[in-house]
Amino acid sequence: MNNLDVYLKSRHDFVNQFQLLYTYKQLGKVDEMESLLDELYNDLKQEQLFLNAxxxxxxxxxxxxxxxxxxxxxxxxxxxxxxxxxxxxxxxxxxxxxxxxxxxxxxxxxxxxxxxxxxxxxxxxxxxxxxxxxxxxxxxxxxxxxxxxxxxxxxxxxxxxxxxxxxxxxxxxxxx
Missing domain, CATH: 3.30.565.10 (Histidine kinase-like ATPase, C-terminal domain)
Structure with a gap:
């Protein structure tokens, strides 16, 4: 997989998560939006810790x-x-x-x-x-x-x- 493919794959995953957050916001589903934000934040924080290990x-x-x-x-x-x-x-x-x-x-x-x-x-x-x-x-x-x-x-x-x-x-x- 070349660098462009890697970038496109990660961008696609990020856009999917962002789209879900935006949909929750549009529907007024604050609890779901906050839960997903917490999950995303924790996952990214742990991945960053792992990357820096x-x-x-x-x-x-x-x-x-x-x-x-x-x-x-x-x-x-x-x-x-x-x-x-x-x-x-x-x-x-x-x-x-x-x-x-x-x-x-x-x-x-x-x-x-x-x-x-x-x-x-x-x-x-x-x-x-x-x-x-x-x-x-x-x-x-x-x-x-x-x-x-x-x-x-x-x-x-x-x-x-x-x-x-x-x-x-x-x-x-x-x-x-």
Whole structure:
């Protein structure tokens, strides 16, 4: 996908959201308009936090893929209670986050082109946790464990409709 295609795709998505806001305004549906504004603001704020995260290799891979596909709805969340280890821990875990993400994308664990994907990074003093939630699952738990056998993985939920995976990266093991 070239730069113009990327721009047109993002512009199209933005115009659709703006058009919905404008329609709510015209119809006097203030509650719906405020709810959508809050949702859009929170999504954009979290995406901006994700874009600026110090795990650059991982972030670059996510956004390279995000702009190359259509039909996917992406949501991002970053949680960190202490800025002191935020930068350091995400930088240290960058390569592992990247490797996990590449396995996820390359194995197409989903079976639909209209997938909703949530990527959540939780940064703690000794751990970075990557949660990946997606719908339209096309693989069984044992296959997922096999694909990610090198990583500390917990399958939070899995069924035909939705899957949530959590990967735990121990910072102390990486610093040694």
């Amino acid at each position: 110090p795990c650059r290799k991982f972030v670059q891979a996510v956004f390279d893929y995000k702009i190359s596909v259509s039909g996917f709805k992406w949501t991002f969340e970053i949680e960190c209670i202490n800025d002191e280890y935020y930068q350091k821990n995400l930088m240290i875990s960058d390569s592992i986050l990247y490797e996990i993400y590449k396995i996820f994308i390359n194995h197409h664990l989903y079976c639909d082109d209209n997938v909703q994907i949530l990527l959540r990074l939780t940064v703690e003093e000794e751990f970075v946790t990557l949660s990946i939630s997606f719908d339209h699952v096309d693989v069984e738990a044992k296959e997922i464990y096999k694909m990610f056998s090198e990583y500390e993985l917990e399958i939070i939920s899995i069924n035909e409709e939705q899957c949530e995976l959590e990967f735990f990266i121990n910072i102390n093991e990486l610093e040694v």
